[in-house]
Amino acid sequence: MNDGISVIGAMNWAAVDLNLLRVFDAMMLELNTTRAGDRVGLSQPAVSSALGRLRHITGDVLFVREGNRMVPTARAEQLAEPIRAALRGIEEALGRIASFEPATARRAFRILGSDYFSTLLMPGLARAVRESAPGITIQMLDYPSSAVARLLSDGAVDVAVDSKSEMPDWVASHRLFRSRMVSIVRRDHPVVAHSGLRPGERIPEDLFCMLPHVLMSMDGSLTGTVDHALKQQGLSRAIAVTVPHFHAVALAVAEAGLIGNLPIHFAERVAPLLDLDIYELPFPPPPVDVMLYWHSRHGPDAAHAWLRDMIGQTLCFPL
Numbered sequence: 001m002n003d004g005i006s007v008i009g010a011m012n013w014a015a016v017d018l019n020l021l022r023v024f025d026a027m028m029l030e031l032n033t034t035r036a037g038d039r040v041g042l043s044q045p046a047v048s049s050a051l052g053r054l055r056h057i058t059g060d061v062l063f064v065r066e067g068n069r070m071v072p073t074a075r076a077e078q079l080a081e082p083i084r085a086a087l088r089g090i091e092e093a094l095g096r097i098a099s100f101e102p103a104t105a106r107r108a109f110r111i112l113g114s115d116y117f118s119t120l121l122m123p124g125l126a127r128a129v130r131e132s133a134p135g136i137t138i139q140m141l142d143y144p145s146s147a148v149a150r151l152l153s154d155g156a157v158d159v160a161v162d163s164k165s166e167m168p169d170w171v172a173s174h175r176l177f178r179s180r181m182v183s184i185v186r187r188d189h190p191v192v193a194h195s196g197l198r199p200g201e202r203i204p205e206d207l208f209c210m211l212p213h214v215l216m217s218m219d220g221s222l223t224g225t226v227d228h229a230l231k232q233q234g235l236s237r238a239i240a241v242t243v244p245h246f247h248a249v250a251l252a253v254a255e256a257g258l259i260g261n262l263p264i265h266f267a268e269r270v271a272p273l274l275d276l277d278i279y280e281l282p283f284p285p286p287p288v289d290v291m292l293y294w295h296s297r298h299g300p301d302a303a304h305a306w307l308r309d310m311i312g313q314t315l316c317f318p319l
């Protein structure tokens with residue numbers, strides 16, 4: 001019975017170059033020739049040409065079209081992990097000795113993070129990268145926190161910015177800053193104005209529960225982090241709307257007269273733009289550490305170290 005290594009061994013190695021393997025790995029991750037080309041810096045026709053060469057070498061079609069995506073064959077799935085492991089080994093070997101010159105480098109980095117982190121990170125990071133490394137492309141991807149370890153392991157992202165959680169031993173991390181939740185309300189909200197509450201003060205429990213809420217919920221759940229504290233006091237709030245992104249929370253508050261909760265640094269960024277006021281929650285919320293995660297295999301890589309340093313400088317908030 002053949003495994004992936006023996007299949008590779010049966011190939012005509014004289015016809016294989018490293019770029020073909022990079023294209024194959026990118027196709028296994030993206031299942032799309034255009035996106036695979038973006039990942040490895042090739043045009044869509046160049047990716048198609050590389051796949052044609054790989055099909056000739058392996059004697060297998062490798063990918064077949066299914067609707068709008070390409071689906072790997074059994075042979076492609078058999079080859080995927082050995083080829084990815086080989087590429088990682090080469091990457092690690094070269095990363096230990098290769099220097100990195102930001103001013104002349106041409107490559108792409110992928111960062112995982114929600115709209116919260118992209119709003120805080122990307123404007124400043126884009127400015128800094130354009131000034132010091134104009135050949136670098138930064139791509140921000142939005143996936144749930146549960147996908148962080150898998151995407152780092154697969155090489156689908158270079159780093160991830162997310163709240164602190166349990167990670168496998170091979171995931172390296174660095175704390176970027178500490179955050180907490182606050183409430184936001186439209187500046188001219190009549191009920192809040194009538195209460196005499198001033199921005200920055202703590203919202204009374206009765207007022208907090210009386211106002212209709214918009215909740216950031218990826219899966220549409222009607223409970224959030226604050227509801228446990230309310231329940232302990234025998235209280236509950238009315239959720240009028242759920243949305244999957246923090247920016248949508250801010251827009252709903254601004255346009256629909258709702259109350260919402262946001263991480264404080266995000267709230268401070270969007271409140272002046274949308275005429276919102278910021279208030280403290282009825283109960284002191286627990287602090288949340290925001291972490292930068294990466295695969296430990298990239299530790300010695302000079303390019304990754306540069307990226308991590310740029311992110312750390314951009315997301316430098318007082319603790």
